[in-house]
Amino acid sequence: MNEINISKAIIRRLPRYYRYLEELKSEGIERISSGELSERMKVTASQIRQDLNHFGGFGQQGYGYKVNYLYEEIGKILGLDRVNRLILIGAGNLGTALANYTNYRNRGFMIEAIFDRDPSKVGTRVHDIPVYSIDELEAYLSENSIDIATITIPKEEAVKVAKRLTDAGIRAIWNFAHTDLPVPDDVAVENVHLSESLMSLSYKLKNM
Amino acid sequence: MNEINISKAIIRRLPRYYRYLEELKSEGIERISSGELSERMKVTASQIRQDLNHFGGFGQQGYGYKVNYLYEEIGKILGLDRVNRLILIGAGNLGTALANYTNYRNRGFMIEAIFDRDPSKVGTRVHDIPVYSIDELEAYLSENSIDIATITIPKEEAVKVAKRLTDAGIRAIWNFAHTDLPVPDDVAVENVHLSESLMSLSYKLKNM
DNA sequence: TAGATTGTTAATCGATTAACAATC
């Protein structure tokens, strides 16, 4: 039950457990042991039990885990039991693609607004989400309660906007810009560096 | 110089070194010590030296590393010294966004073709890249030398297409579908699970 | 109850950091 000192490795695995549990649910499976889950996920049963017990005893000896209960509990740990309100900075191709990830809505994520500096985009809607001028950012944030800002603009702009966002009270940034964002310690940043991901793949391919 | 037994952690860091070296280059800095790089990157100097020495001695005692040389060498390690030819499976929003990542071209990546099953898209061009029918996939692959396939279609389709790709000889998959792809051991897969990334961010935000 | 499987401690493994001799 003690959530301090949870390693990054465990946090990375939680959403994957969540995904597999969702799959089990959709298959109508109501109960699973760490051993069975281990086979499906290709990780050790030991790791599954160890990981889960950082957050509490969700299973039952001799029985295993109730799929739906465990799914719900991991959802709570991940903060999916409440709506996370998002904004997007950048209405380019990537921003547009993310705006369309409507399935996020099912999982507790809701995209509220998009900001762009291109006057021809301002005032339009992208996948039914309104596009505002980047100049209105601070005003919007002071009037709306936003949890997460997504950045999909070039790196130079990204660093500046990140500063504006954190100054305006944003405490979580989903960063797609090709740079590391210098933010205060109390701000959570999750980087999605696509070109680095592709380079890793290139390395793996070359060394297979 | 010995490239066997390189841990995944190191492979993940290599593109980040590459990115910082590119930045140093663009700033006109010609030489850097592990200590200076360590400060910029917020990792230990020890880790930098340890990581690099898995691939060879790129530095010089008492001097440090030549930025351009190290940049080129890491590029070679990552396989960026040759052109990696890509195809995209799925001409949706995300596929379109990735097609536009033209800067990949600068780094040894070249998107050659897009495949979709929507007849209204087939025959068109997305960011100047031709869109073919998914039915033509095998024929295309037998006639063109492709290194990497990018998957941006729903998970059920993704698993089937991955099978077709690997059967057709593809040895590297950049996977954006919300599932793990069962592929032969000699196939490299790099997953970009966006919803899992977002869930991790939600967790971090909640536990800040 | 007997069997199964968890929760948890202990052992192992691997990755990171520290230290320093080698050397430019």
Added chain:
DNA sequence: TAGATTGTTAATCGATTAACAATC
């Protein structure tokens, strides 16, 4: 040469796996 910094070995730290007592 003297100073600086690498390359590399050794020490530490943390994460994974194994083992098993607790218990449903």
